[in-house]
Amino acid sequence: MFPGKTQTLTVSEMNSSGYMLTDEHEWKAFLPKVFIKEDRLIGDQMEVFVYQDDGKLKATTEIPLAEVGEFAVMTCVESLPSGAFMDWGIIKDLFIPYKQQKSKIVEGKRYMVYIYIDEATGLITGTTKFKRNPQYSSLPFTEGEEVDLLVMGESELGWNVVVNKKYIGLIYASDVYKKLYPLSQEKGYIKSLREDGKIDISLQPHGYDQIDVFQKMILDKLEENYGLLHLSDSSSPEEIKMQLEMSKKNFKKAIGGLYRNKVIEILEDRIRLL
Known part of the structure; x- marks a missing residue:
């Protein structure tokens, strides 16, 4: 079972509170009754998102803003000295430890957040600290392909963007022909996939x-x-x-x-x- 991912699980137990769902390795996650739209039988399969709550795996039919390994724009619902809780789009808020905040997160404001599994704790965690234009060894794109963009912010070379929620790309300043705003959504096109593994993006189709x-x-x-x-x-x-x-x-x-x-x-x- 993969915490922080949408997956198909099998109903293995049922009670008045909800369903126990099991994967092929017999890992279990509990789906509360509030998320059950229609009755299921033992052996039925369900597509759910698995998250962690008080050390236990739980499931929801809600759709999160992002999964582990993805970026999303989230709003802070509570900021504490130890960290901040972000609206993740599901019943459970996402925690960003203070040490994973690029700057102090303020309640009510929106931030670009990356979700990962913390190696020390094994917990689903958020961060606003990103590697600058990481180099990718393989990319599922072709030049000219239309992609979804999340605008990160302006840099010395242009604008850094998140491509299809998973990859960081760059729009060179010379290719920016409209006003861009941090955290906004745009449509873009793969301009080039460079030999060093970086992604160049255009806001317009070319050729x-x-x-x-x-x-x-x-x-x-x-x-x-x-x-x-x-x-x-x-x-x-x-x-x-x-x-x-x-x-x-x-x-x-x-x-x-x-x-x-x-x-x-x-x-x-x-x-x-x-």
Whole structure:
């Protein structure tokens, strides 16, 4: 049985308080009656999340914000000298010891939290101290793949982000074409998987095969502005970034395609729908 993970267990005992669930190795976790939506029989299987409570394994059908080995944004519900308790999305709060806090955690505030099993205690534990851009030996991604991002914060090179709740990646400052906020959620794309095991992320799909995405963004903005947009080949990258949240390179590719298809007219200081 894996504490801090969602897994499929078998109903092995039943009483008025709930079910005892067992895995293939005969490890047991108790599922309180409050989480039982429908009656089950001995031998039935259930998908549950297993957590620890007072030294015992318990199960819940609630879905946690993150599992062991994952990141999530959590709100502090209580801060004590010994540590902080975070809303984990389940009945049991997640504990972050004081020594695992990058800075003092304040009740009511939101933080990026990583969940792991503490080697000394064997307990599911949280931390706000992260390794900076760790190197991964193998990654389940392909270049160009769309991914979910959690924005960690700004660095010297750009913005560090959590990719699909498990990996730390980097958006270089030159690839940031919109306002980013710490702890926000974004969609991103795998830009490159480097030989040193690090992950570069883009906020936009790239390449000519994705140019229709940028063309649609431009057409949507033209529709909003009654068919006229005060941007052209001579516009600065900053102007394009501010109005369209894309690079000048992608802007020029997109309007070039729209022009060739006779969708827009490119003037000296603006573009116009035909």
